[in-house]
Amino acid sequence: xxxxxxxxxxxxxxFCQPAVFAESTEKVNGVATGVLKVPDRDVQxxxxxxxxxxxTDWDQARAxxxxxxxxxxxxxxxLLLQNKNTIEEARWEYTSLLIQxxxxxxxxxxxxxxxxxxxxxxxxLFARAQVALEGGRAEQxxxxxxxxxxxxxxxxxxxxxxxxxxxxxxxxxxxEAQLPLLEQLLLRKPNNVELLKQAGRxxxxxxxxxxxxxxxxxxxxxxPDDIDMLRLVAKAQERxxxxxxxxxxxxxxxxxxxGDVEANSWLSKYYRERGNSEMALEHLERQLRVTPGYVDLIxxxxxxxxxxxxxxxxxxxxxxxxxxVPEDKKVVEERNRTRKALAADLVTLVEHKKVQQLWQDLKxxxxxxxxxxxxMAERFRQEGKERELTEVLLVLYxxxxxxxxxxxxxxxxxxxxxxxxxIEKL
Numbered sequence: 001x002x003x004x005x006x007x008x009x010x011x012x013x014x015f016c017q018p019a020v021f022a023e024s025t026e027k028v029n030g031v032a033t034g035v036l037k038v039p040d041r042d043v044q045x046x047x048x049x050x051x052x053x054x055x056t057d058w059d060q061a062r063a064x065x066x067x068x069x070x071x072x073x074x075x076x077x078x079l080l081l082q083n084k085n086t087i088e089e090a091r092w093e094y095t096s097l098l099i100q101x102x103x104x105x106x107x108x109x110x111x112x113x114x115x116x117x118x119x120x121x122x123x124x125l126f127a128r129a130q131v132a133l134e135g136g137r138a139e140q141x142x143x144x145x146x147x148x149x150x151x152x153x154x155x156x157x158x159x160x161x162x163x164x165x166x167x168x169x170x171x172x173x174x175x176e177a178q179l180p181l182l183e184q185l186l187l188r189k190p191n192n193v194e195l196l197k198q199a200g201r202x203x204x205x206x207x208x209x210x211x212x213x214x215x216x217x218x219x220x221x222x223x224p225d226d227i228d229m230l231r232l233v234a235k236a237q238e239r240x241x242x243x244x245x246x247x248x249x250x251x252x253x254x255x256x257x258x259g260d261v262e263a264n265s266w267l268s269k270y271y272r273e274r275g276n277s278e279m280a281l282e283h284l285e286r287q288l289r290v291t292p293g294y295v296d297l298i299x300x301x302x303x304x305x306x307x308x309x310x311x312x313x314x315x316x317x318x319x320x321x322x323x324x325v326p327e328d329k330k331v332v333e334e335r336n337r338t339r340k341a342l343a344a345d346l347v348t349l350v351e352h353k354k355v356q357q358l359w360q361d362l363k364x365x366x367x368x369x370x371x372x373x374x375x376m377a378e379r380f381r382q383e384g385k386e387r388e389l390t391e392v393l394l395v396l397y398x399x400x401x402x403x404x405x406x407x408x409x410x411x412x413x414x415x416x417x418x419x420x421x422x423i424e425k426l
Contacts (some may be wrong), residue, residue: 038065038073038093061093062237089112097290099127104135122148122157129164138171159188175202192218198390200232212236225256233412254283261291295324299331311342312366319368336375339368343375347388350376355391370396386413397426
């Protein structure tokens with residue numbers, strides 16, 4: 001830091017010794033700022049007997065900061081600079097506190113004042129670039145960080161300038177400019193996984209899928225359980241037409257995250273296209289456990305169960321779907337066909353007088369027992385099998401005693417068969 005000398009009439013010369021500053025740990029948009037905080041000691045002054053007011057004010061500002069009274073310290077610095085506006089160290093300390101408190105507009109004005117006196121001071125320029133970036137002046141930040149980087153591409157602060165330039169282009173939404181800068185940064189930090197992922201993601205968004213794979217293949221080998229990289233490489237491989245490679249990575253991902261909706265969705269479609277209904281259904285039902293109200297998935301699950309000759313489970317999913325979309329007549333017809341198919345498989349049990357036991361056993365097969373029994377009843381009506389129809393209706397009436405349609409039909413059937421004692425029990 002520069003040493004200032006002041007000459008006052010009738011006073012002996014004095015000097016301010018260089019202050020030791022602690023580096024700020026704050027980062028802005030991922031960019032290390034390098035801004036320095038207030039020193040932890042008082043201002044050094046040669047003439048102990050004749051202390052000027054500005055020295056007292058400055059000491060008071062620093063003391064307030066050390067006590068954690070940042071707001072009061074800022075006020076004290078403002079009073080100091082009003083009375084003595086030529087002390088650049090004090091203005092820099094004040095500016096550092098403004099940046100710490102994220103008062104970007106005021107910090108920008110103070111930095112402009114400092115830069116008017118020392119336009120080439122890189123410390124001030126870095127701080128000005130940071131303030132522009134955080135204060136919503138991304139174009140100005142691009143210009144300043146660009147100048148700093150071009151002025152010393154391999155010197156101190158080059159990494160900060162390059163990182164700041166990338167962040168500024170990100171604020172502007174200029175991805176095309178970001179990617180080559182990220183690749184320059186990777187030359188300096190080739191093993192930085194976060195940078196590799198950032199570059200890989202950006203390359204993917206720009207349609208450079210092969211570059212995504214090239215950037216992430218090696219780090220993915222080193223960290224095969226990295227979810228972000230697995231997802232990105234899987235998508236890039238799919239875009240490149242390498243479907244089997246994509247499937248391999250999606251499988252790795254669901255092994256780590258069994259409920260991942262995106263991975264299970266992709267794999268379910270992948271297996272359906274290859275005629276593997278069992279695996280397609282496994283991944284689809286994993287999705288449904290996470291997103292149970294997704295009607296398209298519910299309907300697909302019903303149809304897959306049907307394809308696999310599992311009418312009971314298919315009826316469960318049809319019921320769920322029609323609870324949500326009751327007006328879908330096409331699906332109502334699908335459900336009815338499935339009921340009929342299951343009912344056709346079960347009529348022999350009714351014919352062998354096992355209708356009561358069937359109702360209990362059917363609970364393990366499907367939740368749509370009523371629908372299946374109604375289909376069996378309709379089948380027996382059409383075939384004129386009144387005794388079997390009666391047995392089915394008796395079971396249904398036991399379950400739904402308030403159903404008057406079943407009651408009247410059942411009474412009529414029992415009368416025709418002379419089963420009057422059973423009518424009295426209804």
